[in-house]
Amino acid sequence: MALGTDFPDALVAAALAGRxxxxxxxxxxxxxxxxxxxxxxxxxxxxxxxxxxxxxxxRPTMDRLARYLR
Structure with missing residues (x-):
């Protein structure tokens, strides 16, 4: 997951996901x-x-994201 409005976060996330x-x-x-x-x-x-x-x-977004984990 990356903040979709922040270019550096998305760039790092793309490299991490690819790796x-x-x-x-x-x-x-x-x-x-x-x-x-x-x-x-x-x-x-x-x-x-x-x-x-x-x-x-x-924090509410983080809590919501945690609910997707199996």
Whole structure:
């Protein structure tokens, strides 16, 4: 996961995803976008990296993202 509005976070996330042969899902920091919700519901990841820092990703969004983990 990366903050979809911050170029450096998305760039680093793309490199990390490529290295691990993993999907990259972008979302705003204050909510889980509909497309991200659909992707994560389908993928049911065992783990995820969330980039964007506490200034970019709100606690409620982090809590929501944690619900997608199996």
């Amino acid at each position: 691990h042969d993993a999907p990259l899902v972008l979302t705003p920091g204050d909510r889980v976008a509909a497309g991200a919700d659909q992707a994560l519901s389908h993928l049911r990841p065992r783990s995820m990296y969330v980039l964007g820092g506490t200034g970019g990703i709100t």
